Amino acid sequence: MSIDPSRRKFLLGASALGMSLGAGALVAGCTSNTPAAAGPQQVAGGSGANAQPGKPVTIGFSAPAADHGWMAAMTKNAKAQAAAFKEVTLDATEGTNDVNQQIAQVETLINKKVGVLVILPFDGKALTAAGQQAMDAGIPVINLDRVFDTPLAYRTWIGGDNYRMGVNAGDYIAKQMKAKNVSNPIIGEVAGIDSLPLTQERSKGFKDALARNGFKVGPRVSAEFTAESGERQTANLLQGASKLDALWNHDDDQGIGVMAAIDSASRKEFVMVGGAGSRDMMNRIKADNTVIKATVLYSPSMASTAIAVARLLGQGKGVGDFAEHEVPASITTYSAVVTKDNVDSYLDVGFDS
């Protein structure tokens, strides 16, 4: 009451000023991430006659926003691969999760008359018409990973194999269980977003592979591909299952949270398998001092392959070592199992989560 209002205002002003100065210093000091080591970039070398630079090709590239490690690696790999070819010009649009905007981007690339289009659609169904429009305009389309509704919309599809990820994870775990002579193992699963077909395929593959070994999936939770959701769901899963023999986590991005939850619960009695193949998980597998013993790949190196294949298409070449004169219409990458024994040969395809 006795404080003169103007003085109060001054004090408030001074503290606000101090706060903004402090915030300014923090802005300057704490936003930089520069010391981060540049991640490995997967670049395919042309082999045989294909190694020779051919005629110039302009490749248009459209992908969703790089909002998680895997997607960021896809875009980064595509750019790195394009830079490795002297005669290739990459016209990459800004990544977007807005389907309408991605359609507009593809239409812009068509109007620019790029030689080949590489499209990683946010939603394959929604971008099908745009892909077909490009094909109709005479531009070969490479459909990356998320598949269009009809083969009429692409010249070549390149993508991963979600079902086989689950199969290989299940087979690896079954093999471990048999080696340890566990008769009735409790096998947990931390899935990604359940409403996505890719999650359903991974889970089906996992279930099928375990079933053919006489095992079944026990406790199962679904996270949201984020570290936070992975931690939350795994913490609950571990509480519900006082003993586990094995655990498959679909996604290494959320795996950071999964590992944190396992660490919090001080659980060590089971083997864990990851998914997708981040560099962080590969390093943990290599260190071999935590529960994670393997990860099944869904490697973003496919983006590099897509650019390499786009170049071949643009130059009218086939794939070296293949008898076919033409690039194949469909290429499915293999979901290899990375373990301590072979991790060194796969570290180059690990991505930063």
Added chain:
Amino acid sequence: MTASSPGTAETVDQPVQPPPANVPKVRGFRPDLRLSILFGVLVVLCVIGYVTGPDTFLSESNISTMLRLAAAIGVVSVGMTFVIISGGIDLSVGSMVALASVWMTTLATQSYGPFVMVVCALAVGLGAGLINGLLIAYGKLVPFIATLAMYASARGLAERLSGRRTQVVNQQGYLDFFRGAFLGIPVLIWMLAVVYVVGWVVLNRTTFGRRTFAVGGNAEAARLAGINVKRHTAMVYAVAGLCCGIAALMVVARTTSGASTNGLYYELDAIAAVVIGGTLLTGGRGTLIGTLIGVLIFTVVNSIFTQNNLETDVQNIAKGVIIVAAVLLQYGTNRTRKT
């Protein structure tokens, strides 16, 4: 004679209407009864949890896990309770958690050590909250719009700073402290308890708290009573931001990383917890204990569903049913008390 019941009913009803003299007592809306109903819901859920998982549900480690999972959203809900009691809304809490968690885990921030990381998270939360408050109080933006703008831009900035990567904490000292325990109880649970105790004292035993109720109950009356409504509003949003900074410390400790995907849907979870806790969305009344019970109800539901290996879609349906049921139950008590 008996056919004139409508008219009679009207006249009979009249004296039951609360007389104007009761208006200032609006805060004494029997929170004890509403809270006991809410607490009853929590107890029933715990019984269900115990029956379906007798070995695990009430074990020390599960209770500790549930409380640690409730910690971040619980702290965010404290700030949300203040904001909603003051008659506002904050849609940006999740984004502010994301921004604070990312900013405190950039390699540059981490290079200064754990203490600076903590200060950074708190400063970022407080600063973002203060911006909300200033826009609302002095920029005359509607809270819904101002915080919607922060909702978008804070997460955008978090994505920009992190390059949309998950930034792993390399400061072992930070992890050792915040993932550790004190007197056998995890530090995160201590933090949750301290925030609620401090929040309760501030809300119920200080001028700041009384002003918050007054501003939310009737801003014009509060202004005429000599309260600097604008300044108070700004401060309430700053408090909400500070809570987000504290929550970011917890999320980073739990996940051992900072990411722009942290705090997703926190605004919805916090508003749900506050509302089923009995705080009026129109402002002017509410309790922190109700909010805490609201947060715990959702945590317990999550735990029960996971332990029984039920699908997340069923869980979301159950969440919705609980929100409606809890609010309806409390409306019921409110009406019976009035008549």
